[in-house]
Amino acid sequence: MEYELRVIVEKVSVTSQEVIQRDTLKVYDIAPPASILELGLRHEEQISLLEKVQNSLLAAQSKLIDTGYDRCPRCGQKLNKRGFTKSKFHAVFTDHKVGIQKHKCTNPECNWQSTPSTAYVFGTSIHPDLAKLQCEQGAMYSFRKAETNLNKMTVHRRPVNNHTNIKLLTNEVGAVIAQENLEPAAVVEDGLSTPELILQADGGHIPTKDKDKRSFEALYAVAYRPENIIPLDNHHRQIENKSCAVSAKDDGLSTMKIYTLNAARKQGMTEETQVTALADGAQNCWTVILSLAPHCNSLLCILDWFHIAMRFQNVRGAEDDAFKETLEGVKWKLWHGKSDEALKKLKLLMTNITDSKKRLKLKKLYNYLENNQAYLVNYEERDQQGLSYTSQVAESHIDTIINDRYKRTKKMQWTHDGAHNVLQIRGLVECNEWADRWQAPVLRALVGAA
Numbered sequence: 001m002e003y004e005l006r007v008i009v010e011k012v013s014v015t016s017q018e019v020i021q022r023d024t025l026k027v028y029d030i031a032p033p034a035s036i037l038e039l040g041l042r043h044e045e046q047i048s049l050l051e052k053v054q055n056s057l058l059a060a061q062s063k064l065i066d067t068g069y070d071r072c073p074r075c076g077q078k079l080n081k082r083g084f085t086k087s088k089f090h091a092v093f094t095d096h097k098v099g100i101q102k103h104k105c106t107n108p109e110c111n112w113q114s115t116p117s118t119a120y121v122f123g124t125s126i127h128p129d130l131a132k133l134q135c136e137q138g139a140m141y142s143f144r145k146a147e148t149n150l151n152k153m154t155v156h157r158r159p160v161n162n163h164t165n166i167k168l169l170t171n172e173v174g175a176v177i178a179q180e181n182l183e184p185a186a187v188v189e190d191g192l193s194t195p196e197l198i199l200q201a202d203g204g205h206i207p208t209k210d211k212d213k214r215s216f217e218a219l220y221a222v223a224y225r226p227e228n229i230i231p232l233d234n235h236h237r238q239i240e241n242k243s244c245a246v247s248a249k250d251d252g253l254s255t256m257k258i259y260t261l262n263a264a265r266k267q268g269m270t271e272e273t274q275v276t277a278l279a280d281g282a283q284n285c286w287t288v289i290l291s292l293a294p295h296c297n298s299l300l301c302i303l304d305w306f307h308i309a310m311r312f313q314n315v316r317g318a319e320d321d322a323f324k325e326t327l328e329g330v331k332w333k334l335w336h337g338k339s340d341e342a343l344k345k346l347k348l349l350m351t352n353i354t355d356s357k358k359r360l361k362l363k364k365l366y367n368y369l370e371n372n373q374a375y376l377v378n379y380e381e382r383d384q385q386g387l388s389y390t391s392q393v394a395e396s397h398i399d400t401i402i403n404d405r406y407k408r409t410k411k412m413q414w415t416h417d418g419a420h421n422v423l424q425i426r427g428l429v430e431c432n433e434w435a436d437r438w439q440a441p442v443l444r445a446l447v448g449a450a
């Protein structure tokens with residue numbers, strides 16, 4: 001081995017360029033890598049090197065931390081410097097102790113001493129970049145899984161990434177965003193308004209802490225302009241730019257209505273806009289959608305073809321061919337906008353079926369279509385004209401936003417507020433707003449600053 005590699009930190013005078021201090025952080029052998037494992041640094045070593053570099057910077061920086069003490073807060077006398085006290089600091093990947101200046105009152109009668117800490121000086125000992133990661137993990141996975149994931153990233157287990165901490169922080173940050181989302185969306189500027197807007201609403205179920213129930217519902221709505229539906233291939237589409245509203249509040253939909261209006265306005269909805277709304281037929285979804293009517297030019301509500309097709313799929317099952325054929329006929333009528341005929345045909349089929357189980361299934365389908373008859377359109381015509389009539393896109397929103405995080409198989413049970421707060425972060429991530437918006441809510445939750 002001919003050479004070694006030293007990682008050195010130098011403290012240099014900016015004016016004279018004189019090296020004041022030089023520390024060797026690490027010496028690496030330069031040897032031929034026997035395998036890919038020895039190429040560069042291993043995971044643990046990278047974290048360790050980062051820790052050393054951080055420690056050097058923190059040692060230099062901490063001497064400059066202004067604790068804000070000028071005079072004794074108790075008696076007003078002068079203060080003397082009295083060494084440094086070590087205080088916790090949690091960076092993204094590593095934990096540190098930062099030395100912070102202590103002070104003592106010069107008045108012998110008083111004897112006041114400061115006990116400074118990172119939390120005292122900065123309001124928190126956690127770097128916001130770590131808090132951001134914790135929120136992202138906590139919103140995407142169970143809090144215990146989030147803890148595991150973060151510890152894997154940093155190789156070592158860190159108490160700061162404890163699942164209880166992650167839960168508290170995620171909840172705090174979500175609560176700040178929930179509040180922000182209530183603020184009215186900015187007025188749409190000239191030229192940014194959209195002539196047409198599509199709105200989709202759907203609901204998902206969240207396991208509840210409430211002993212009397214198994215779950216409660218959260219609603220999700222997404223607003224986008226028709227031109228932002230981008231085809232991926234013949235069968236899949238993606239929405240390029242969207243705004244969303246999501247609420248698990250038990251408040252008679254009032255939060256959901258405000259969020260939905262704001263989401264629509266963010267996408268450029270004005271009183272000139274023609275809105276096409278798609279929903280699966282649940283009454284609360286229609287209620288939220290219909291609340292937009294006073295704020296737009298027109299509102300066309302359509303029972304989502306995707307959900308209609310799913311309902312038919314559920315009934316079809318392993319039935320005989322004649323039954324299937326008639327059912328297909330009903331669907332065909334619906335597709336062509338002949339809902340009266342479709343319902344008549346379905347009723348006839350229902351009365352001719354003797355099997356009570358099958359009959360019940362058909363009855364459910366019939367009720368579903370009848371309840372939503374006002375929202376049945378000529379799907380065929382819309383399809384021909386390239387207009388929206390189905391929500392099916394590459395990703396199912398409701399699964400991404402709600403179902404993935406709140407699966408019933410998990411032990412976790414939620415309160416309305418707890419679920420609501422986490423959903424706000426998921427909503428921002430889903431609509432690509434998190435990157436621009438995380439900092440203020442994270443700082444607010446950590447430091448309490450406005």
Ligand SMILES: [Zn+2]
Binds near residue numbers: 074077105110
């Ligand atoms: Zn004093």
